[in-house]
Amino acid sequence: MTDTPGWSSPDQPHQQPNQPQQPSHGYNAPPPPQQPTIKPGVIPLRPLAVGEIVDGAVSTMRKHPKLIIGAAAVVAAVTQILGLLVQLPFLDDLTSVATLDPNTVTEQEAIDQLTSGLAGFFTGTLLSVLLLVLGTVFLSGFITVIVGRAVLGQPVSFAEAWAEFKPQLVRLLGATLLTGLIVFVGAIFCVIPGVWLWVLFGLVTPALVLERSGVGTAFGRSRALVKGAWWRTFGVLLLAAVISWIISWIISIPFGLLGAATTGFSADPAAALSAGSLVLSTIGAIIASTITLPFTAAVTVLVYVDRRMRSEGMDIELQRAAGHGGV
Template sequence: MSETPGWSSPDQPSNQPPPQQQPQHGPQYGYTMPPPPPTIKPGVIPLRPLGLGEIIDGAITTMRRHPKILIGGAAVVAAITQIVSLVVQLPFLSALTDVAAIDPNTATPEQVLDQFAATVPSAIVGTGVEALLVLLGTVFLSGFITVVAGHAVLGRPVTFAQAWEEFKPRLLPLLGATLLYGLMIGVVIFAFVALAVVSQSVPVFILATIAGVVIAIGLWVVFSLVTPALVLERCGVGTAFGRSRKLVNGAWWRTFGILLVAALITGVINSIVVVPFQLMGMAATGFSTDPAATLNVIYLVLVTIGAIIASTITLPFSSAVTVLVYVDRRMRAEGMDIELQRAAGHGGS
């Protein structure tokens, strides 16, 4: 960050003075081990390599120490994106209901095609607008939360205005990096899906599907640290991708395991919050088994409320975990704990 020392990569020049050597007192016989240095914890995590529990706890502590900025900001962004998405969907409800109400046993192929032709273009537009809103909201939150978490690691207070001022120059590069990342994953998935379809062979279809999923997961992990690298190190998009790959190198399985645990926690929280709203929406429809019943306004409004609440909790958590994984990797691979200790005012000793 621009005002916070300690985040520059090893390839960037540092304006910090070299650590002072501690004087040695008395003879050194080698028979007794010196006591371990005390754990330095100016913020939400100790400044040393972290365990899984410390990363999860650090993410939760970050949310607890900055509830107005993180949870409040996430609530506003989630509300805007979800409500606008709902408004975009409403004009297409009648057409989608007509499609869902088609009886495949009685409708002719021509009727089915005509109904889909009348519905698909508008549905694509609505889905595209919704996806764009979610993308913008997610990019903003992930980058903004990265700045706040960077301050939280050093135990430094930060206001919304300060965090926004630091993040604002990184917004467009982060959007570009996110689009590039999504394009990479999309190309991989499309290529293997196309191979599976063209092959017209069940074994090839299965193998291509598995290979596509494995490669997509691999890219997800390798480039999972692009956002904190780009925002905290203030580097370019290409450099951020290279930094993420370098930091994950040699620790792919550990990084994957931590991110998977965080994703499972996020999924559980999301289910706990969203499912009751879905049940209330189903109760409003009389628990109808008709697919068209879930396309009414009451059901969608209730599900939207649940999605807003869930996103308010899960988005800050998952973003904070990613930042702490980045910090942990830098402390393990580059000894950044010393640099952070000096930045936190502990002299690195």
């Protein structure tokens, strides 16, 4: 798909087909007839409304359920289960911190238990986050390829999507880590710079994967596409995040209740750290991630497509790539 002229950036040379000259119209001549909307895939090939972006993301998931939901389920299961296994060895240390009674131990013993428990907790959390990042990087790049094909109405198999994404995997990992670092540094000084940078570089993944660009070029492309439309981009990405949070919250409720039931709805802080409660919460996280991760990834790709259609006239290129060159 990235071999078609539709996804190349304006800086990449590509041949333009000969277009017939349009007749000029005088001031009193009627306007030219409006071209019909072309929709070969999940979205119409024209600048999109916010609802069309959300609907396009859902339509892509429904059109390719085995590819998208299947891959998301595997990634979510592997990352969440491994994360749970990483945290279990530190469970006793964390439980000792939650049940620490300063009246029964000396100050030094309390400090030692607190230091040991928190060190184990942060170690397990760090490893879990690293696993989640690796899984998210693979899933976001893989889904980017599928959404790109779905926009053009082109079929795609797992092998085709993987073959197209595989050369960009290492670059995407580096770009994702760099984006996280930049946003984190911005958030340290203040929340607002962190949010501004998150939106400014929010389109790095689709730019890198679909345009087959380098890391630096992808950052530049994201900045250029968001420029002049920061608030709209922020609104759409925030909407996707809110929808994902609501879905995760709804899914987590029954698993949270089941976890509480296994402890007899105990008010003891250590009860929430029991192995049974953690397993149930992990199952809930797997189900939620299977839905929310592909949804947010698909929305991000469609925001990228919309920005290119609005700022670069890419809808014409996509129409040609989809086989509507006569438009």
